[in-house]
Amino acid sequence: MAAKLEDGNVRAAIRLLMSDDTPAAPLVESLNKLRQKHPQASVRAAELPRPLLSQCLSVDESEVRRAVLSFPAGSAGGPDGLHPQHIRDMLLCRESGAGFLTGHGSDSVREHDPLRSVSLACFFGGRLLALNKISGGIHSVAIGFTLRHLTSKCANAYGVNHLRSFFQPRQLGVGTPGGCEAAIHSARRYLEALPADHMMVKLDFTNPFNSLHRHDMLYTFCYSAYSHPSTLFYGSYIISSEEGPQQGNPLSPLLFSNTIQPLLSSLSSELNLGYLDDVTLAGPADTVASDVADIVDAGVGPQYSQV
Numbered sequence: 206m207a208a209k210l211e212d213g214n215v216r217a218a219i220r221l222l223m224s225d226d227t228p229a230a231p232l233v234e235s236l237n238k239l240r241q242k243h244p245q246a247s248v249r250a251a252e253l254p255r256p257l258l259s260q261c262l263s264v265d266e267s268e269v270r271r272a273v274l275s276f277p278a279g280s281a282g283g284p285d286g287l288h289p290q291h292i293r294d295m296l297l298c299r300e301s302g303a304g305f306l307t308g309h310g311s312d313s314v315r316e317h318d319p320l321r322s323v324s325l326a327c328f329f330g331g332r333l334l335a336l337n338k339i340s341g342g343i344h345s346v347a348i349g350f351t352l353r354h355l356t357s358k359c360a361n362a363y364g365v366n367h368l369r370s371f372f373q374p375r376q377l378g379v380g381t382p383g384g385c386e387a388a389i390h391s392a393r394r395y396l397e398a399l400p401a402d403h404m405m406v407k408l409d410f411t412n413p414f415n416s417l418h419r420h421d422m423l424y425t426f427c428y429s430a431y432s433h434p435s436t437l438f439y440g441s442y443i444i445s446s447e448e449g450p451q452q453g454n455p456l457s458p459l460l461f462s463n464t465i466q467p468l469l470s471s472l473s474s475e476l477n478l479g480y481l482d483d484v485t486l487a488g489p490a491d492t493v494a495s496d497v498a499d500i501v502d503a504g505v506g507p508q509y510s511q512v
Contacts, residue, residue, distance in 0.1 A: 229335035229343055231440025238343040239335055239444055242412050243437070246447035248420045250433045262426040264359045266306040270296065272358035283331050283350035284438055292351065328353060329429070330436035331451065333444060347437055347451040353430070357455040360426045364459045372462060375469045378481035379462045388478045392485050395476045405476070405487035406497060413482035414457050417449035422460045430456075468503050472496040 229235040273296050276289035296302050331349035338344055349357075369380035377384030396405055410416070419431050427450075434447040450457035458481055469479050474496050475488035484500075486493050 225339040226336035226344060229337045231335075231442060235335050235337075235343060236439060236442050236444075239333065239345055239439060242343070242345055242415050243444050243446055244415065244448050245445075246434065247418050253420050253423060253428070253432050255428065255432075262360055262363060264363065268359055268362060269306050269355070272355055272362065275358060281332075281348050283348055283354070284327070285350055287351045289351050289354070292355070325429075326433060326436050328435075329431070329433075330438070330446060331453075333437040333439040335439065344452075346453040347446070348453060349451065354455065356426065357430075361455045361459050364456070364463075368459070368463060372466060375477050376462045376466055376479040376481075378479065378483075379458050385480055388480050388485065391478060392476065392487070395487050399487070402490060403475075403488055404490045404493050405485065406493055408484040408486070408497070408500065410482035410484075413449075414452050414461055415446075415449040417461060417464055419448060422450065422464045427456065427460065430454075468500065472499065 273289070273292055276293065278290075280289040282288035282291075296305050298305075328350055331347040331353075334346045334348060336344040336346070365380045372380055377388050381387065392405070399405065423431060431450065434445045435451075437444040437446050437451075450460045461481060462479070465479070469477060469484070472486065473488075474486040474493050476486060477496075478485045486496050
């Protein structure tokens with residue numbers, strides 16, 4: 206917490222102060238828990254849909270600059286030691302800043318060269334941090350390479366701009382400023398006038414990001430990042446990331462929300478609110494029960510409780 210305050214990141218310091226989670230030492234017990242949260246790929250890489258070359262992500266220098274400046278103070282760097290602050294300093298340098306943001310990239314960065322595949326598995330991986338939950342479980346966060354993180358920020362901004370209207374009004378966790386407050390007030394107002402034969406349930410997906418099948422979520426830039434397994438370093442151990450987006454990647458909330466949006470849109474409850482993996486349903490008891498059954502049948506396996 207002191208380090209975050211020294212960096213000027215008051216929000217992160219407060220989050221650490223209020224959290225009950227504690228760092229998990231890289232021991233075999235923690236390693237086994239993390240491996241359980243990172244299942245093997247359900248589909249081989251060769252079977253994944255490949256995007257067209259014409260669908261490559263393209264952003265201009267102003268968007269990259271905006272993404273660089275959006276990193277919170279003191280943001281951690283990936284395994285290569287390059288921190289977002291290093292890029293920010295070079296960007297704002299009077300001597301080199303004007304010509305710093307140049308170059309272009311392609312979505313088809315993965316080739317059939319085995320050595321290239323190994324290096325990209327590392328580039329699209331990262332350092333894995335583990336936190337012990339007060340409930341006894343474990344929470345993992347992947348800290349990827351800063352350049353990959355920067356590209357994900359640009360791709361996320363592009364995706365949010367195009368999908369904002371698609372998500373609203375059911376999914377409020379992506380693209381809706383103040384979405385959490387809107388969900389809380391809507392649920393509270395509905396609950397205050399809840400008829401006798403109605404009910405409200407709160408659903409929380411278990412291991413949401415790592416549970417997504419990648420063949421359901423891949424598009425353009427994401428194909429490069431997630432079409433093949435990537436390497437996560439946890440102390441001296443290595444964990445293979447093969448399913449879903451990585452927790453901590455800027456694109457993960459967008460990819461998760463986009464994947465479950467058709468499911469949310471198909472539900473019939475009068476109140477249907479999603480804030481990322483937290484879903485609140487309310488309405489006639491039989492309708493809500495039917496919606497919960499549909500979610501379970503879809504294979505996402507939430508844990509839910511009646512309010």
